[in-house]
Amino acid sequence: MAKPVSGRAELLPLLGEVFRAHGYEGATLSLISEATGLGKGSLYHFFPDGKQQMATEVLAEIDGWFEVNIFAPLRSSGDPEAAVAAMIEGVDRYFRSGRRVCLVGVIALGASRDMFAVQVHDYFKRWNDALSRLLSRSGLGARAARQRSTDALLTIQGALVLARALDDPAIFRRALSDVSERLLAPPD
């Protein structure tokens, strides 16, 4: 076994960028082949089930990144202010201040949503749960916490759309600072 897992691990981010840029249906095998430098032979060696498996594993990798870098810290933190700041910072880095698009969001909007419905649903639900529980722990009512949390997630997604549509990354940065403020505002 030469480098079975490590090669695969280096592959997923490359695949992710192709899916991000072209969506699931738009990401053709030849685009993927070009982006990775791998022929179909190698691609199908790593992913015997083809495109769908590639997308599934890319989504799982993204999910894993957020689990470690965003969700888990949210769950274990006792300091809402620091936790929210860390989340915002992580999100800003991940989305390159609005210049990078959210693959999970892209898939949610497209026809391939049904194919990946469970993964897409899970990703946002776990984020929402982790964030709203942090807010609850900090003294907010369950309903208000859930509401603020949902508002935060949707603002991030919308900011990515609008920043790209208007080609203005400042929209994303500003939206993140709004999110932070609304999340940490005193109870109504």
Next chain:
Amino acid sequence: MAKPVSGRAELLPLLGEVFRAHGYEGATLSLISEATGLGKGSLYHFFPDGKQQMATEVLAEIDGWFEVNIFAPLRSSGDPEAAVAAMIEGVDRYFRSGRRVCLVGVIALGASRDMFAVQVHDYFKRWNDALSRLLSRSGLGARAARQRSTDALLTIQGALVLARALDDPAIFRRALSDVSERLLAPPD
């Protein structure tokens, strides 16, 4: 001339739903043919430049609908409260309370953005201008007005993404009511 323009007008909404559901790249000619009941012959009779022309005209039609039903009322109104309420109501109807996706947003996220960059940019810019000027007229500073307006647009887009991802239209309705509230809040 049998019914040259009227047939075309009936065609565009059908085309719009196909692009909405599958994105630009995912909307194949056969999907379009099936949705409209028209063969390629007819399709290329109405749209000699093919798929790209279809999408361009669909975007123009959507733009026209928003111009008449959303942007113009925003521009001509002197009553911010009524104007915002009318906008929210129109948006809720148009997006079928979150069950329908925004084609302009879908295209903004995809690889076809570059192809339609001008139309996408224009759509959001004109909405943003109309809304922020309404807010300015009502006494808000230009900077704050622009900020609140941008926040409103991005919240609507994000709510569409999240409502679809979590398969929960209530997210959209709730987001609209938040938008309304933040738009009409007293100056900080």
Next chain:
DNA sequence: GACTCTCTGTACCGATCGGTACAGTCTCCG
């Protein structure tokens, strides 16, 4: 009834789609 012009279905085009087959190359291990 002949002519015009809008509209339509069908057959077809080369290119590309996602996927398969397979012979080879490389590397590690004994």
Next chain:
DNA sequence: CGGAGACTGTACCGATCGGTACAGAGAGTC
């Protein structure tokens, strides 16, 4: 050094892609 198994490129598959060609169908005009 020889075999095993991980990897790779190439040729190929049937299906479908977006688009074109074209012969008609149908309705309106004279």
